[in-house]
Amino acid sequence: MPVYNPPLRDMQFVMHEVLNVSAEFQSMPQHAEVDAETINAVLEEAGKFASQVIFPLNISGDTEGCTLDKTTHEVKTPTGFKAAYKTYVEGGWAALSCDPAYGGQGLPLVVNQCLYEMMNSANQAWTMYPGLTHGAYAALHTYGTDAQKDTYLPKMTSGEWTGTMCLTEPHCGTDLGLMRTKAEPLADGTYKITGNKIFISAGEHDMADNIIHLVLARLPDAPPGIKGVSLFIVPKFHVKADGSLGERNGIYCGGLEHKMGIHGNATAQIVIDGAIGTMVGQPNKGMQAMFVMMNAARLGVGNQSLGLTEVAYQNALAYAKDRIQMRSLTGPKAKDKPADPIIVHPDVRRMLLTAKAYAEGGRALAIYSSVLLEKAHNHPDEKVRKDSDEMLSLLTPITKAFLTDNGYNAATMCQQVFGGHGYIKEWGMEQFVRDARINMIYEGTNTIQSLDLLGRKVLGNNGATLKKFGKLVGALVMEEGVNEKMAEFINPLAVLGEQITKFTTEIGFKGLQNADEVGAAAVDYLRVAGHLVFGYFWARMAQVALREIAAGNTDPFYVAKLQTARFYFAKLFPETATLMRTARAGSKVLMDTDAALA
Amino acid sequence: MPVYNPPLRDMQFVMHEVLNVSAEFQSMPQHAEVDAETINAVLEEAGKFASQVIFPLNISGDTEGCTLDKTTHEVKTPTGFKAAYKTYVEGGWAALSCDPAYGGQGLPLVVNQCLYEMMNSANQAWTMYPGLTHGAYAALHTYGTDAQKDTYLPKMTSGEWTGTMCLTEPHCGTDLGLMRTKAEPLADGTYKITGNKIFISAGEHDMADNIIHLVLARLPDAPPGIKGVSLFIVPKFHVKADGSLGERNGIYCGGLEHKMGIHGNATAQIVIDGAIGTMVGQPNKGMQAMFVMMNAARLGVGNQSLGLTEVAYQNALAYAKDRIQMRSLTGPKAKDKPADPIIVHPDVRRMLLTAKAYAEGGRALAIYSSVLLEKAHNHPDEKVRKDSDEMLSLLTPITKAFLTDNGYNAATMCQQVFGGHGYIKEWGMEQFVRDARINMIYEGTNTIQSLDLLGRKVLGNNGATLKKFGKLVGALVMEEGVNEKMAEFINPLAVLGEQITKFTTEIGFKGLQNADEVGAAAVDYLRVAGHLVFGYFWARMAQVALREIAAGNTDPFYVAKLQTARFYFAKLFPETATLMRTARAGSKVLMDTDAALA
Structure with a gap:
């Protein structure tokens, strides 16, 4: 059976020792009192919920999957899911970082x-x-009316009701402008909505009393394309004036997808058959509110792969210490045993350390991003809000694509550590790979993320936001550039910081002549940017570790951090050499291929 | 539903235009009459069998899987599998390249x-x-006695009986020296065998009349470790003197594994409960015969991923042409449609061309290897036999590991082309990924392949075999070095050819001081060697294409080949830059990590 130990120590390290989040919170009135102790205490309990309540349901949920009753259109989730959700709601976990105005606990988003x-x-x-x-x-919190917020947010905050995003249709995934679902205005100000949605995660289930679908649809007079899309709240059950549940609305599950993974989640085909909804935000401006959901979801998907990377790593590490097979190339290590544990082999360590370096680098980025999101919403200084939002917009596609590509590769490597046993369901490793696979696809494929990063977030403002990140890198280089002990981390980072500026300008110029040059370079570019970001955080983590060691701290955690940082810069970061070369190969080798792709 | 069109044209190109296999066969008496027409005609029919008989059973076989009757220990394969196997046997496909002395058709192995x-x-x-x-x-053909051969080979040639390799035990996969299965000699010269094997592919099924298990086991007085392992034939049913089937032998399926993929194949736990067997080859020399099986299996596993790469590519290409979504970055291409087919996007082409370049490069290598195997067995000149065997021994771990790593990546990319639909079972793409995953693991993990390549096949003879391959590369460079049109292919190949010599020497010297340096570099090294081999074949394929075009041939096949060669050298081959850098990072960053991996 797989194991999972919440990585509380590493979270504490990133939050309190690297990023000093409490200092950030002191400038925000609503969080000024939140100290490290409070955060740590909450996360310790959160870790127990995760490891003790829902982790034991992971394999069984995958094996059992969800079932649809085609008569009632109700979905039964795997055994134990509903009870675990009840525990979640009763524990107040749904409300953790929600607005106290709607019953939330108002803790910082980082928690x-x-x-x-x-x-x-x-x-x-x-x-x-x-x-x-x-x-x-x-x-809803950003674009809902007061009435909508009062009706829906308290129950969504408590977790009694869950929400969905109903965007995709059979013929339109990435290209939401092709959407056909229709919304007709009714005399009472509500809308009658009709259409078919697919791939709706958590689209139907038996875990909550009501499901609040946020549905993209077109008004009768809507302009074509993406500028004619509006957003609607379409609850599974109507909500009466007193807040109690009314009649069933005309929105139901018409089928469940058979998927490679995430079997425990109901991926629903949603039939909307004259359902009644209310509009969120302005007519034909649905994409604005949609992007609030989508950006949250993109960070969330990166976080999914961070989680999978960590748990896959923990299990592969445990196996590599336990499994004996062959002797070390340098002679027997476990002389009392008939063979050595496989962790003596350099390539087993490479696979393990790859996962570890990706998990810990990803954790630093994810926590940093959650602080940016906090500041973008809650900082009293408008400039800080704006700057934080801008930086987060740069880091969002990197978090989504870089963490999910890395997560899939890491899960695959951790599975490889198990040899044949990694391919067998009971060990749990193959499920991590299957689950990790969707994260590269949904909420905008990783190709879409790369175009968002390079086309919109970087070239779209002439590299201004990237330069702001570059300043952070530059400041660290200035601070540590003469520290010999930091040279192995700072030097490659400094080089990449300079290279990426030139690299970006180059692609920008080529892109002016031919937009396909941007598309041809984007995926490679995103990984280069990902390593700039990871390199920055790994250097900062190494900096803290070196300081602690210099100060006489003997906690092996810091030695471990340095070893992983060294591995990252020696074995993963150099990928940038090839990526810049292949990106520079340009669009011709891709586009001048009609005969090959005939 | 997925599609599959046998790539006959490309096979013909490699066999007849690049490698000129018929000329090779003329020096071997038994194949001297085999011309291109014969080969092509057989393969056309073979393609029909594959695409019309077993391809329609691929998804259904995955969904249904195999079932074990725990009372009778019999395994039921998915619906249609048994009938398809009957068609296979009746069509003579089992006997295609088998020895005519046992009823085989004696066609070259390339077929x-x-x-x-x-x-x-x-x-x-x-x-x-x-x-x-x-x-x-x-x-059996190599190490069996005449009596064993006469008893078993005719029915294995016809396909009436199938075979297995019973190696792995619960506590020993890679490290066969830990094996516990026992063989006691009996008075009549047979052996009574007892033990437990796991992960036995095709270990039990209802498709053939008998299953011939080749079982590794230990004699009572065997020395410890790998030098005390012997090989035995243990048939499911005893075979009487007249060749008819006798009693059930004491070897049966105790359980089936639940796996990530290849659900249609029965991966059996095999209980050997006092089964009677006969020895193959000499006592305690079982590994010799085992390696005959294993080397065949390793080439076979590379071929599995070649097949998956091709079929994943074909389906992704069809989808990319059909699916409309978004507009080209350079303006609408399908102006009559609401969106462009996604093949207009550079990164979609990158994913498709990656799979295509891996499939076609892999095909060239696999066909070349099958000709080497032919020459190693059947060439009248002993030196040619020896040289061919030596070269094949170098290319075997490359074929196994490089093709299977590439195949998994290619299948993943082809799945990505489908967006969300790639994650849904009905489209078939996720199955290709799940099936491809095992190929990196079984018959020696890809890490084991890399150690076999670098440690044994390269450094083991001071790079002598690698230098022989280098001579082929050098000859091509000499031949085409001044041809401007070949420069884009020849130049990077020539550079890598020089780099790899230095690179190998470097690792060799470091390895003398510290064997872990070999283990630390091996996986990166194998991919570099893989690109040297692929680069060589891609350059040769481009050479043929350029000659045909220069000669006025207007078949777009040659233009396609050139475009794919260009893509390969521009976008895939440059991976070697990073690989050499990370390999040079050495073993310290991997081995000096005890705190990190605590």
């Missing part, structure tokens, strides 16, 4: 970030049920 | 190679039932 990392490690399929609610909550 | 590529594309799980027989056949 929710860490809760979700652990829940994703424990059970991604289960975690998507509450997880989807947060995006819907955010969209 | 069998191409048959199996197509069957692997069509249905890897099904193909493993007949596929495992070839390794057992080869071991």
